[in-house]
Amino acid sequence: MTDFTLKTDADGVAVITWDTVGKSMNVMNQQGFTDLDALVGQALADDAVKGIIITSGKPDSFAGGMDLNIIARMKDSAGDDPARGLFDGVMAMHGVLRRIERAGMDPKTNKGGKPIAAALPGTALGIGLEIPLACHRIFAADNPKAKIGLPEIMVGIFPGAGGTTRLARKLGAMGASPLLLEGKLNDPHGAKRAGVIDEVVPAEDLISAAKAWVLSSPTIVKPWDEKGYKMPGGAPYHPAGFMTFVGASAMVNGKTMGVYPAAKALLSAVYEGALVPFDTALKIEARWFTNVLMNPSSSAMIRSLFINKEALEKGANRPDAPDQKVKQVGVIGAGMMGAGIALVSALAGIKVVLIDAKQDAADKGKSYTADYMDKGIARKKVTDDKKTAVLGLINATTDYAALKDCDLIVEAVFEDVGVKAEVTKMVQAVTGPDCIFATNTSTLPITELAKASNDPAKFIGIHFFSPVDKMMLVEIIKGQQSSDVAVAKALDFVRQIRKTPIVVNDARFFYANRCIIPYINEGIRMVREGVEPALIENAAKLVGMPLGPLQLVDETSIDLGVKIAKATRAAMGDAYPDGEVDEVLFWMADQMRLGRKSNAGFYAYDDKGKRLGLWDGLAAQYPVADDQPDLVTVQHRLLFAQVLEAVRALEGGVLTDIREGDVGAILGWGFAPWSGGPFSWLDIIGAPYAAERCDQLTAQFGDRFTTPDLLRDMADKGHEFYKRFGTGAKAA
Numbered sequence: 001m002t003d004f005t006l007k008t009d010a011d012g013v014a015v016i017t018w019d020t021v022g023k024s025m026n027v028m029n030q031q032g033f034t035d036l037d038a039l040v041g042q043a044l045a046d047d048a049v050k051g052i053i054i055t056s057g058k059p060d061s062f063a064g065g066m067d068l069n070i071i072a073r074m075k076d077s078a079g080d081d082p083a084r085g086l087f088d089g090v091m092a093m094h095g096v097l098r099r100i101e102r103a104g105m106d107p108k109t110n111k112g113g114k115p116i117a118a119a120l121p122g123t124a125l126g127i128g129l130e131i132p133l134a135c136h137r138i139f140a141a142d143n144p145k146a147k148i149g150l151p152e153i154m155v156g157i158f159p160g161a162g163g164t165t166r167l168a169r170k171l172g173a174m175g176a177s178p179l180l181l182e183g184k185l186n187d188p189h190g191a192k193r194a195g196v197i198d199e200v201v202p203a204e205d206l207i208s209a210a211k212a213w214v215l216s217s218p219t220i221v222k223p224w225d226e227k228g229y230k231m232p233g234g235a236p237y238h239p240a241g242f243m244t245f246v247g248a249s250a251m252v253n254g255k256t257m258g259v260y261p262a263a264k265a266l267l268s269a270v271y272e273g274a275l276v277p278f279d280t281a282l283k284i285e286a287r288w289f290t291n292v293l294m295n296p297s298s299s300a301m302i303r304s305l306f307i308n309k310e311a312l313e314k315g316a317n318r319p320d321a322p323d324q325k326v327k328q329v330g331v332i333g334a335g336m337m338g339a340g341i342a343l344v345s346a347l348a349g350i351k352v353v354l355i356d357a358k359q360d361a362a363d364k365g366k367s368y369t370a371d372y373m374d375k376g377i378a379r380k381k382v383t384d385d386k387k388t389a390v391l392g393l394i395n396a397t398t399d400y401a402a403l404k405d406c407d408l409i410v411e412a413v414f415e416d417v418g419v420k421a422e423v424t425k426m427v428q429a430v431t432g433p434d435c436i437f438a439t440n441t442s443t444l445p446i447t448e449l450a451k452a453s454n455d456p457a458k459f460i461g462i463h464f465f466s467p468v469d470k471m472m473l474v475e476i477i478k479g480q481q482s483s484d485v486a487v488a489k490a491l492d493f494v495r496q497i498r499k500t501p502i503v504v505n506d507a508r509f510f511y512a513n514r515c516i517i518p519y520i521n522e523g524i525r526m527v528r529e530g531v532e533p534a535l536i537e538n539a540a541k542l543v544g545m546p547l548g549p550l551q552l553v554d555e556t557s558i559d560l561g562v563k564i565a566k567a568t569r570a571a572m573g574d575a576y577p578d579g580e581v582d583e584v585l586f587w588m589a590d591q592m593r594l595g596r597k598s599n600a601g602f603y604a605y606d607d608k609g610k611r612l613g614l615w616d617g618l619a620a621q622y623p624v625a626d627d628q629p630d631l632v633t634v635q636h637r638l639l640f641a642q643v644l645e646a647v648r649a650l651e652g653g654v655l656t657d658i659r660e661g662d663v664g665a666i667l668g669w670g671f672a673p674w675s676g677g678p679f680s681w682l683d684i685i686g687a688p689y690a691a692e693r694c695d696q697l698t699a700q701f702g703d704r705f706t707t708p709d710l711l712r713d714m715a716d717k718g719h720e721f722y723k724r725f726g727t728g729a730k731a732a
């Protein structure tokens with residue numbers, strides 16, 4: 001069976017229908033291109049055919065994009081000259097789309113040819129929009145759920161099947177930039193307003209509207225194939241175009257800090273392409289696309305942010321247990337986290353019982369959802385009915401008896417063993433024997449908390465990140481006795497609320513916090529040593545961290561840092577390694593510089609909470625040294641502080657799958673996404689170099705950089721993490 005079929009009706013309109021076998025949404029693969037090309041060729045050659053419509057056999061979507069597994073594999077399978085293989089493969093794709101665009105027209109006169117319309121029932125992403133862009137007119141069904149756009153940049157590549165060149169020529173560099181550089185997606189009306197598609201029609205009229213247009217003898221020559229074509233907004237040597245490109249270049253460098261090769265390559269493809277005829281521009285696009293695909297950052301990003309993220313979401317590490325979909329969730333504690341958990345659950349259509357000690361606290365928690373929906377209404381993304389329906393799912397109460405029918409509890413009360421134990425008992429006095437109890441604790445060991453449970457097998461950690469509605473990662477923590485059913489329940493819940501799960505074993509700070517705390521601490525340590533704070537912060541950003549360590553601790557609050565430090569010291573005793581960090585942290589707390597929440601921290605803030613710049617009073621206590629380290633040393637200290645913790649988590653069996661280590665790092669704390677995550681980064685720099693660097697850092701800065709045995713072994717053997725532990729296989 002092929003994914004594309006052709007049917008010609010009595011009026012001479014050939015309808016090519018794309019229907020990927022065995023998938024709910026169309027995905028393009030190599031065979032698909034061949035088949036589409038053959039059918040378009042057949043229709044163009046058939047005298048009985050007056051025009052062509054390309055549409056989808058799926059009722060609500062056109063296509064989700066390219067099978068990125070294939071791009072990754074294409075590179076591996078291209079022999080000893082992978083760049084040539086990739087370039088030729090990409091040019092072959094261009095050939096197919098260019099044949100659609102030219103549709104049999106005479107190359108000199110632009111005469112002849114047959115009109116080709118794209119008819120999109122719904123979502124059209126990536127190649128699913130690049131094909132329509134090669135057609136002569138794009139019709140979309142008025143389907144508010146549809147997403148139309150080119151999101152490639154989000155996974156470290158850019159639209160490489162002509163989408164970049166066509167959109168830039170259609171809309172101009174300025175008009176195309178949010179769509180290409182930010183991967184902005186639109187609904188059909190938004191896509192029409194942006195100039196990406198041509199018509200939005202009622203779903204039932206989609207094919208008839210496209211057909212009427214095809215039969216209306218329309219002009220089909222693309223503007224860029226006409227003599228005298230000028231790029232909207234001006235090409236680079238036009239005064240206005242010049243300004244656009246200067247601005248775009250500054251913007252890209254500012255936003256990416258120079259670490260994302262795809263954004264720069266995309267801009268180069270647009271800039272250089274704008275100076276030459278269309279077919280040469282496609283070749284330039286293909287060369288930059290190949291360049292990006294050959295960059296290890298791109299393959300690492302594709303692997304973590306697309307392939308592995310999706311695998312985890314689909315339950316790659318789900319134990320074999322029957323469906324555990326949640327019907328009713330009880331959320332205990334309606335504070336910052338509980339309110340967010342109630343919101344995302346209700347948005348997923350799950351009934352929620354939201355409990356707090358006082359009714360007004362429970363109501364306040366529920367009002368978080370009302371506020372969220374109101375913001376959606378203001379942006380015209382949400383209807384009043386939807387708000388009513390979502391709020392109707394949340395029962396805010398103080399009455400534990402209301403939890404009777406819940407099949408999952410998520411506890412988010414104060415971070416206190418005693419309070420949590422009491423709540424566990426109160427909940428289990430009313431819930432049924434099959435109910436799974438999850439705690440959202442960020443620091444307390446799950447196995448310890450499970451002691452308060454009447455059935456530790458049904459007790460587990462489900463650790464959300466703040467703000468719950470924005471953060472995509474959920475860390476599921478297995479206590480020593482957590483059962484497979486409890487893990488499956490947590491995973492099925494995370495799937496329902498459409499977030500990405502990782503499953504880790506119980507140990508201090510689990511995975512994400514375990515790695516992020518040393519990052520913050522390393523930054524603070526450097527302050528104490530006299531490293532210029534601006535150097536610390538900028539070094540972090542220039543290596544792709546979203547926030548410098550000092551800004552991060554300001555955001556999470558310095559008193560929280562103090563609290564965690566005290567608890568950790570109490571638990572570790574003499575082995576506690578961070579006394580020097582605490583000196584700075586405690587001093588900051590004494591000065592009442594508690595971070596953003598007190599409008600004073602490592603940064604200065606104005607009365608409205610706007611960050612003004614690094615606090616100049618810090619130098620009086622911790623003077624800036626005359627000799628400053630070089631940028632790379634600061635960056636390596638900040639990166640290795642995190643990465644070595646990830647390796648230790650793997651060594652110690654907290655992480656059991658390096659895919660989770662990488663995906664969790666990017667989604668959980670924003671670890672340099674360009675690198676694909678800590679393990680991908682180590683593979684990019686190579687274990688031998690990593691071990692050598694650790695030895696140097698240890699000699700210079702202390703034992704916290706000691707090369708873990710696993711990394712040493714890998715360095716000795718020349719191993720890579722993804723080769724040793726497998727892309728799909730479990731690590732331990």
Ligand code: NAD
Binds near residue numbers: 361440
């Ligand atoms: P919070 O102080 O905002 O909310 C806690 C809520 O629990 C309050 O509304 C309080 O009234 C309620 N509560 C306390 N005792 C109760 C009881 N016996 N019965 C019912 N309700 C009770 O705290 P938060 O920031 O939402 O954190 C909650 C939990 O989530 C903590 O365990 C925390 O460690 C964890 N956590 C927090 C974050 C974060 O960034 N804040 C992130 C991940 C996990």
